[in-house]
Structure formats: C-alpha cells, structure tokens
Amino acid sequence: MASPQTSAQVPVTVLTGYLGAGKTTLLNRILSEQHGKKYAVIVNEFGELGVDNDLVVNADEEVFEMNNGCICCTVRGDLIRIIEGLMKRKDKFDGILVETTGLADPGPVAQTFFTDDDVKARTRLDAIVTVIDAKHFFGQLEQGSEAEQQVAFADVILLNKTDLVSPEELKKVEDRIRGINRYARIHHTEKSRIELDAILDKGAFDLGRILEFEPDFLHSGHDHNHEDEVRSLSITADRPVDPDKFQKWMGALLQIKGGDIFRSKGILAIDGAPRRYVYQGVHMMMDSDWGTPWKDGEKRSSKLVFIGRNLDGDNLQRGFEECLK
C-alpha cells in the first residue's frame, strides 16, 4: 500500500486521452493561467520527432520531452529518472504535469508512483485527468484497449469537442463513459476550457478504486501491447513549405486515408513568415494556426508526423516533397 502522504510530496497530475483529444490544449491552458504556481512538465510522444514540445506555451516552464516510445512501455525508466532529477530541486516548482501519448495505457504510468520507492516517497499522484474527443470516441474504442483504459483510470474526465457533436451524440458518448467508469467527475468542454480548480490539486486519485477493477495493479508486470500495425512516421524538410499546396495535398490525403491516419501534426516553415505554421489533423479533420516566432538565425526546418496504420512512407514523403518550394 502507499505510504501516508506528506506535504513534502510533490503533486503529480497525469493528463491522458486518445490521440488528438485535446491534451496539449489543456496543458497550455494550465500553463497560461495566472495561478502563481510553477509546474515542471513532462511530455511523452509516440513519434521519434517531438512536435508537442514546440506547441507547449510558456517558455518559463521546464519541459522534458520523452520521445521515441510510449510512456507506459519503453520509456518508463526515463520517467523515473526525470522525476528523480526533478526531486533534487523540488523547491523550484509546485507540481508536475505529465502528458502521456494518446496511445498510452495510464495504468503502468500510475503504477510508477506506487512501486518505485524513491518516486513514491517524494511524489503523490494527485489525479489522472482524461480528455475525450466526443466526435471520435466510439471509433477509438475499437482501435485497441487504450481508450477504454484511459476512461477506466480517470479521476476527472473532460468530455471535449462538444462543438463537434449533437446533444444526442454527446449523451451517447457520456453514457458509454459512465458504463466504463462510474466514479469520475465528467465535465463537458470545448477546447479543453475548464476551471483549473476542477483538475489540479484534487487529491482525487483513489488507489482503492483502482484495486477494485485491477486487483494486481501494484504487482502486475506490463503486458500492454500496442497494435503492431499502429506506428508513427516523421518527415523533415529544410526547404520552405507552400501552405496552399500543403493544405490541398493534406485535405485530399485525409479524405482517402483519414480512417487509417489517426493523427497528423506538423510545425512548418513558410517562406517569409515570421512565425511557425502549426498544422493539426485528427482523422479527417484539419486545423492550422500560426505558432511561436522563429528566433533570429534559427534554422527554419519543417517537421511532419503521422500516427496510424498502413502508413505508406514513400508515398507520404513524395507527397510532402511536392509541397516544398
């Protein structure tokens, strides 16, 4: 069992939810709010090229990237090492925020806070906050066990993207969520907009509840297998991107392949533009916006990441190259 919590323990909030649900949007809200607190942020991405790191606002925060693997599988040792490093100077921050990949099973991540002695002594898992994409949730349940596990482990749920579904559809999604987890507090949100009181410092993580549905939680090994065929693919380019060609190419690509391309995102360099161009795709839905400015003398290269199944690397590479100037 967990040792009694003390005020010396730093609270940890785990942000989880399927690919593209709105986790980074939530993280940025937390970091932008005037709460007078300082958080250390750990971001885990499935792809070998980090994009989220560039999307996280507020350069004041310390952001640790954990790429090339899923937090619940290969990089769990990294998580322990990062937390142990942070603990050496824990007076510098008030809490730790961990954003998992959309393909993470939150179970093993939560387990880390109970089974590693050092981590257990110095941190306290405050809550698992799960963001759900109301539009794509039912499809995601069919893509593997992760979406269901993310709901089962949640202490707080943001039922997000309410703007994309009808009230009837929203009700169906909420009923399904309730069927998986009777206890979590559910908040309806758009663009992950929520009062921070509802998610931070809740003391909501309840080991007893987890042990009810996963009695082996504290002892089990990690048997999570990602569907072999789900993989990530990254493309980089040093020449500037033509935004019109890019939009056309991506629009046409996702119309045909959006079922298999679960998530696509990119940070693109546009000729003469002072800011990064941020592209976001979730299945067939696309979005783009201007991101942070390029620094003087900074190399302006673009990176594009796809996560999904049946990804045809040569075809994607060729398509992207045709969008370059």
Ligand SMILES: Nc1nc2c(ncn2[C@@H]2O[C@H](COP(=O)(O)OP(=O)(O)OP(=O)(O)O)[C@@H](O)[C@H]2O)c(=O)[nH]1
């Ligand atoms: N229409 C709509 N779009 C949203 C909402 N919330 C987030 N988005 C968009 O969904 C896309 C993905 O959002 P992110 O916050 O990057 O999602 P994520 O969960 O961090 O994505 P991964 O880290 O890749 O799993 C972005 O284009 C967001 O602007 C919402 O409530 N409604």
